[in-house]
Amino acid sequence: MDKTSSYDxxxxxxxxxxxxxxxxxxxxxxxxxxxxxxxAKIYDFYEVSRER
Numbered sequence: 001m002d003k004t005s006s007y008d009x010x011x012x013x014x015x016x017x018x019x020x021x022x023x024x025x026x027x028x029x030x031x032x033x034x035x036x037x038x039x040a041k042i043y044d045f046y047e048v049s050r051e052r
Contacts, residue, residue: 007048014046 018039025035043050 010046011048014043014048018042 021038021042022035024030025038039050
């Protein structure tokens with residue numbers, strides 16, 4: 001697998017997890033600052049950037 005495909009795969013996984021946890025956060029009134037921190041950690045874990 002080339003680096004672009006690997007990066008895209010990681011980015012897709014990070015977005016999927018962030019999306020699922022985002023729905024959970026909304027449904028359970030998780031504070032926005034806490035959710036933002038968690039979302040940043042998800043992207044850091046997958047070593048991808050949200051800006052792409």
